[in-house]
Amino acid sequence: MNQSNTINDLEYINQIYKRILDEVDVGIHAVDKTGKTIIYNKKMTQIESMDCHDVMNKNLLDVFMFKDGQASTLVKALQGGKATCNVKQTYFNNKGNEITTINNTIPIYYENTISGAVEIAKDVTKLEKLMKGNLKQKGTTKYTFDSIIGKSTAIKEVIEVAKRAARTSSYILIVGETGTGKELFSQSIHHASNRLSAPFISQNCAALPDNLIEGLLFGTKRGAFTGAVDYPGLFEQANGGSLQLDEINSLNLNLQAKLLRALQEKTIRRIGDTKETPIDVRVIANINEDPIDAIAQHHLRKDLYYRLGVVTIFLPPLRERKEDIPLLVENFIEKYNQLFQMNVRGLHVDVLKSFLEYEWHGNVRELEHVIEAAMNIMLDEEMITYSHLPYHYRTKMDLNKEKMATTSIDSFISKENDSVLLLKEQLELFEKNYLEHILKQNQHNISKTAKLLGLSRQSLQYRMRKLHI
Numbered sequence: 296m297n298q299s300n301t302i303n304d305l306e307y308i309n310q311i312y313k314r315i316l317d318e319v320d321v322g323i324h325a326v327d328k329t330g331k332t333i334i335y336n337k338k339m340t341q342i343e344s345m346d347c348h349d350v351m352n353k354n355l356l357d358v359f360m361f362k363d364g365q366a367s368t369l370v371k372a373l374q375g376g377k378a379t380c381n382v383k384q385t386y387f388n389n390k391g392n393e394i395t396t397i398n399n400t401i402p403i404y405y406e407n408t409i410s411g412a413v414e415i416a417k418d419v420t421k422l423e424k425l426m427k428g429n430l431k432q433k434g435t436t437k438y439t440f441d442s443i444i445g446k447s448t449a450i451k452e453v454i455e456v457a458k459r460a461a462r463t464s465s466y467i468l469i470v471g472e473t474g475t476g477k478e479l480f481s482q483s484i485h486h487a488s489n490r491l492s493a494p495f496i497s498q499n500c501a502a503l504p505d506n507l508i509e510g511l512l513f514g515t516k517r518g519a520f521t522g523a524v525d526y527p528g529l530f531e532q533a534n535g536g537s538l539q540l541d542e543i544n545s546l547n548l549n550l551q552a553k554l555l556r557a558l559q560e561k562t563i564r565r566i567g568d569t570k571e572t573p574i575d576v577r578v579i580a581n582i583n584e585d586p587i588d589a590i591a592q593h594h595l596r597k598d599l600y601y602r603l604g605v606v607t608i609f610l611p612p613l614r615e616r617k618e619d620i621p622l623l624v625e626n627f628i629e630k631y632n633q634l635f636q637m638n639v640r641g642l643h644v645d646v647l648k649s650f651l652e653y654e655w656h657g658n659v660r661e662l663e664h665v666i667e668a669a670m671n672i673m674l675d676e677e678m679i680t681y682s683h684l685p686y687h688y689r690t691k692m693d694l695n696k697e698k699m700a701t702t703s704i705d706s707f708i709s710k711e712n713d714s715v716l717l718l719k720e721q722l723e724l725f726e727k728n729y730l731e732h733i734l735k736q737n738q739h740n741i742s743k744t745a746k747l748l749g750l751s752r753q754s755l756q757y758r759m760r761k762l763h764i
């Protein structure tokens with residue numbers, strides 16, 4: 296009775312140990328004195344991209360390959376009997392993946408002889424790749440103002456603002472839905488500025504966890520934390536040039552405060568450093584929601600907004616400048632004609648009509664993808680027809696049509712002049728009728744109507760003036 300209790304206790308304790316091993320955020324790998332793996336926890340399987348059963352009970356050197364002259368830290372601990380702390384190791388798993396870890400390795404003694412060794416590893420593969428990757432990004436701007444397609448008043452106005460902003464070094468905030476061209480504008484501004492021969496570096500703030508992004512932006516000093524190396528952050532790398540911070544509203548508020556400080560003082564301090572380094576970087580921040588909403592939702596600090604938004608550029612969504620659709624389409628068809636060696640000449644009139652009704656929540660990017668997808672399934676037809684359009688577009692369009700049933704575009708288009716040449720007038724007529732219709736439905740309440748139409752108050756009022764409503 297007693298004995299079985301002891302066994303159960305042992306089993307139970309064992310299970311707890313196993314569970315703990317699998318929950319901790321460091322890799323743990325233990326070998327016996329022959330180098331055969333006896334413990335290999337879950338985190339280690341993730342770090343090394345290995346299945347547990349490919350490693351357990353196998354000799355370490357049969358599973359992993361170490362670079363020339365670099366012995367495994369585990370094997371060294373077995374042979375030399377000495378513990379090592381914070382040793383960086385780069386090696387390969389048997390699938391050929393390179394792994395970089397920072398290890399603490401401890402030999403295990405049993406009755407005065409070495410009976411095995413344990414390694415506790417932190418994964419730095421991701422951080423290393425990021426740092427190397429970012430260093431490569433220097434000077435890779437490909438867009439200039441000439442790449443921006445559009446003749447609508449709305450786009451011409453913002454291009455003008457952006458061109459003026461390119462002459463100064465003020466910080467810029469670019470506001471626009473996904474696919475409206477924030478990257479395009481950021482790069483064009485850099486290109487047109489006197490910083491063009493200095494680096495343009497871009498970082499998406501939503502792509503990384505907070506602890507990584509802080510080091511990435513401001514840099515780290517060797518020894519600041521385990522595995523930290525002397526790394527110049529993106530501010531230092533972009534010195535003299537421009538730093539595009541994408542999705543600034545996903546940066547946590549503490550980091551936004553640090554960013555504000557850097558922008559105000561024009562200095563940065565690497566993590567773990569006491570020294571302030573002066574920097575001369577033009578920050579171009581991008582945000583995909585209205586900054587006032589972002590502040591209200593605590594996605595954006597008000598003080599940072601005031602500092603960044605000295606120049607604010609609002610990129611109009613495609614649905615607010617539908618008159619640019621034909622020109623964009625023409626350019627994309629030309630691009631894919633060259634790329635795919637095709638001879639597509641244009642859109643069937645039904646397709647154009649449907650493009651003008653569609654909401655384009657993915658904006659210019661979505662339009663380009665629709666053209667690319669259509670041209671992918673065309674054989675030797677010259678015109679893109681509705682049936683060539685991708686499934687997702689057609690289903691969304693059909694839903695849209697149902698929604699619009701009561702205010703169908705057809706009722707606003709003058710039937711005799713159903714031609715592409717009159718597009719601008721057609722659109723204005725449609726816009727005017729539609730706005731009047733919705734305004735009337737809402738007792739001419741501007742705020743309510745603007746909200747329903749997905750426009751700002753200012754934008755709606757601008758349109759009403761323009762269309763003489």
Ligand SMILES: Nc1ncnc2c1ncn2[C@@H]1O[C@H](COP(=O)(O)OP(=O)(O)OP(=O)(O)O)[C@@H](O)[C@H]1O
Nearest residue numbers: 442443444445472473474475476477478479659660
């Ligand atoms: N006015 C335009 N003229 C030509 N191409 C455009 C225009 N606007 C956007 N594009 C194209 O659309 C795609 C998306 O643009 P971009 O990457 O600049 O958008 P974004 O606003 O940064 O989007 P996200 O918020 O998703 O990052 C790119 O391929 C870009 O070249």
Ligand SMILES: [Mg+2]
Nearest residue numbers: 477478541581
């Ligand atoms: Mg972008």
